[in-house]
Amino acid sequence: MNRTPTRIAVIGAGPGGLTCARVLQRHGVEVTVHDLDASRTARNQGGSLDMQPGTGQYALRAAGLWEEFGALARPEGEQMRLLGRDGRILFDAAPPGEGQGNPEIDRGQLRDLLLDSLDPGTVQWGHKLERAEPLGAGRHRLRFGNGETSEADLIVGADGAWSRVRRLLSDAVPVYTGVTFVETGLNEADTRHPEPAALTGQGTMMALDDNLGLVAQRNSGGHIRVYVGMRTPEDWHRRAGVDLTEPAAVRAALLERFADWGPALHGFLTETDTGYVNRPLFALPVPHTWEHTEGVTLLGDAAHLMSPFSGMGANLAMRDGADLAQALADHPEPDEAVTAYEKILLPRSAEAAEGAAEGIASAFAPDSAEQALAHMTGRH
Structure with a gap:
């Protein structure tokens, strides 16, 4: 498809931002990822993630990384136990059979998998976004903490809970x-x-x-x-x-x-x-929405930060990234693509965030033991 090249800047090299970049590159769309970390090894990436069929697994397939993921995944990690406060095992679910369920992977391994799939030089390390200055027609000048600047036709805020890109769209704070x-x-x-x-x-x-x-x-x-x-x-x-x-x-x-x-x-x-x-x-408040603004959008925690009791944070971020990248590949104009993407993103995010709020409320409540057991045994 002949089109004017769009300068796309993804802010944040987490699972969502990297998935977006990978799927864009698979479609021949140029993209640059800016991350505040000094290098890919500068920070521990955290614990284990279960990749869910409609979100994380979908995104890995869209990224062409499903087989590589399978070599790293730990299906046995899906075992789930509930203990009483006295240490007795109240519920113990064995992992599902091969090819089923939500196989686990360490966050660091997932990030390395995505990073290694990108074209060399895609990720610009040590680029902490300080501010984005509107230039008109959706374009922005990006100023980074290291003194460097660049311009973008589309900024994708994948910069997490305390997103600086979010400020261009919303006054909401976590x-x-x-x-x-x-x-x-x-x-x-x-x-x-x-x-x-x-x-x-x-x-x-x-x-x-x-x-x-x-x-x-x-x-x-x-x-x-x-x-x-x-x-x-x-x-x-x-x-x-x-x-x-x-x-x-x-x-x-x-x-x-x-x-x-x-x-x-x-x-x-x-x-x-x-x-x-x-x-x-x-x-973030539920629901978190914003008025569509040309040249800027959000994904992952920047768009829908929620408690970990949703079990969907990274999975949703990856699906966001895959959906946005596909929309940008499918539409001749980036603003049309972002509009189509946000029509999917916002209601999906609101539903997940509501579930996460209910999840943490029930997990840390006076009767949380009874609620957890009822949920796991299907009696809720």
């Missing part, structure tokens, strides 16, 4: 959900931490009760990532006089919160190899 995770981790878990490893199984273990929770997630390489959840004020550590840089103080505070939970579960709080990272959970 708000605290009322729940904080404290992240920790166990290395060589099966040999060095056998009791928590046995309770975790091969996938994900959850124990939820009375506004508290433990989530343990098996990653590759023998690592288990642990999230200690609490419905609590965002400044809980200040109120308790806890210095977050002192692991012993954080450990003692968590043990106090979970004092009446079974001793078998205390190992998830105390046997850390990685220290403790405080992670308050934020979400």
Whole structure:
């Protein structure tokens, strides 16, 4: 198709932004990705993701990476366990059969898979967007923290929870959900931490009760990532006089919160190899919408930040990226493409965000144990 080349700038090299770039390049459309990280290895990418059929798996197929994904995926990681606060296993679902379900992959492995699929030089590292200046007719000048500038006919905001691109479209800002995770981790878990490893199984273990929770997630390489959840004020550590840089103080505070939970579960709080990272959970208002604006759009958390209890964040971001790229390939004018994309994106995002808000509300509630068991056994 003959068309005037469109300068497309994707801001953010997460799963959604990289998927968008990959699908664009498969259609012969040029794109540049700008990311604030100094390099692809500058930051740990987090835990494991389950790739879901209608979103993440769809995007991987659109990106032509399904077979490569299969070589890295961990189907056994789909095992799901629910434990009581006393450490008893209340529910244990084995992973589905081959070719079914939502196979797991580490975030870092997924990112490397997408990065390695792009043309050399596609991602510009060390490019933190400071501001985007409108130039008219949908064009913008991008100014980066390293002093460099560039111009774009279309900016794709894939820059996460605290997106700078979002400011061009919306006044919405993320708000605290009322729940904080404290992240920790166990290395060589099966040999060095056998009791928590046995309770975790091969996938994900959850124990939820009375506004508290433990989530343990098996990653590759023998690592288990642990999230200690609490419905609590965002400044809980200040109120308790806890210095977050002192692991012993954080450990003692968590043990106090979970004092009446079974001793078998205390190992998830105390046997850390990685220290403790405080992670308050934020979400955008539901629904988050904006007036269509020529030359700018959003995908992923920049468009629909929601709690991790949706289980859909990265999956939705990847589907967003694939849908936007396909629309840009199908329409002769980029503004037509973005209009078509946003007609799909916004209602889909609103539905998912509503489900995520309900999910975190039920997971951290006085009767969360009963609700979780009813949900997993199909009695809800």
